[in-house]
Amino acid sequence: MIDGDDTESRFALVEHRFGPRALAAPMHRHSREDEYTFIVEGRMGAVLGDTEVFGEKGDLVFKPRNQWHTFWNAGEDPLVVLEMISPAGLERLFRSFGELDGEPDPQKMAEMAAQYGCELDFGATFPVVERHGLEF
Numbered sequence: 001m002i003d004g005d006d007t008e009s010r011f012a013l014v015e016h017r018f019g020p021r022a023l024a025a026p027m028h029r030h031s032r033e034d035e036y037t038f039i040v041e042g043r044m045g046a047v048l049g050d051t052e053v054f055g056e057k058g059d060l061v062f063k064p065r066n067q068w069h070t071f072w073n074a075g076e077d078p079l080v081v082l083e084m085i086s087p088a089g090l091e092r093l094f095r096s097f098g099e100l101d102g103e104p105d106p107q108k109m110a111e112m113a114a115q116y117g118c119e120l121d122f123g124a125t126f127p128v129v130e131r132h133g134l135e136f
Helices: 090-098 106-114 122-132
Strands: 012-018 028-030 034-041 043-048 051-056 060-063 069-073 079-086 118-120
Touching: 012 090, 028 069, 034 043, 034 051, 043 060, 043 079, 051 060, 060 069, 069 122, 090 106, 106 118
Parallel strands: none
Antiparallel strands: 012 079, 028 118, 034 060, 034 079, 043 051, 043 069
């Protein structure tokens, strides 16, 4: 919605839409950006460090830099969120992930993420997927 190129890299705003029980991203942490996720529609689950939380329409979830986290659609209806990223940059990684075809390749994704100061932890992701019956 608003790319970092439009804000001199100060801020980006991304709309994400997820189907029922969809995992948004593998467990990850980024070293450069803070993320704020506003829930427009649906129910969201998230792991933030050692804490698991759930949010509903109108809630705001803060995912600070250097904190391991993941999130997912925790309901049977579509999940729509606005992701505010400060400073901008991480939206480019989201865009590049969207260009991948087929099943996710953990090695390829980790290499892509590293270019943006982001680490992925698939070992910590799969227990969340299993616990909540998510699709990756």
